[in-house]
């Protein structure tokens with residue numbers, strides 16, 4: 001399997017980064033839901049609310065680095081040919097959905113970072129490094145960034161439902177193996 005994408009299919013780098021982002025985003029949604037529901041002095045699975053905030057911020061910044069690597073990997077090589085099993089309308093949908101997903105991979109961490117910095121909360125990266133805050137207290141920016149973060153999270157969930165739904169529809173109902181294009185090994189043309 002090639003490292004970079006070819007007209008025949010996705011390269012191993014794209015595949016590894018795709019599933020790494022899935023794992024990081026799954027963690028982000030889980031941590032966000034726990035930290036927003038937990039009382040300040042309560043714990044869940046042995047971790048305090050502050051602990052969850054810290055992990056959410058730190059993993060979110062790791063996800064930003066992975067998103068940059070992913071965009072660079074996508075720009076190397078070429079995009080694979082469309083899977084022949086996809087209709088014109090599905091291709092148009094996938095194209096739009098991928099644009100939204102790529103945008104979200106940047107908007108989510110950047111808006112989160114701006115919110116906590118402009119809001120004066122800061123980031124203690126993995127509990128070992130207090131990141132310098134060059135933005136300083138800026139309440140209007142903090143509010144705008146917070147709402148961008150929240151609204152984008154909902155847009156992301158809806159788009160992911162469409163993205164995953166389409167892949168599962170093809171894989172489980174039509175049984176044309178679309179998912180194989182993103183799994184290890186040669187995808188072939190499905």
Ligand code: HEM
Pocket residue numbers: 025028029032033036056057058059060061063064105108109110111112113115116123146149150153
């Ligand atoms: C891939 C990256 C990220 C994803 C997918 C993500 C996802 C989320 C989600 C789903 C929520 C809950 C939104 C709601 O209220 O319904 C949230 C909240 C939050 N996120 Fe993130 N996040 C990411 C990165 C970051 C980063 C990098 C930071 C800060 C450095 C951050 C800070 C926060 C904070 C402080 C909240 C609580 C907002 C509130 O008080 O309502 N996030 N995030």
Ligand code: HEM
Pocket residue numbers: 014018021022025026074083098101102160163164167168178179180181182
């Ligand atoms: C955070 C979650 C996800 C994001 C951000 C995401 C994003 C993307 C993006 C941007 C692409 C286009 C290829 C690229 O340039 O990298 C893609 C392709 C693909 N994704 Fe996802 N994805 C997510 C979750 C999933 C899940 C859970 C599945 C499995 C059910 C899945 C299955 C696929 C498949 C099979 C393709 C190849 C589609 C094709 O080209 O025909 N994705 N994904």
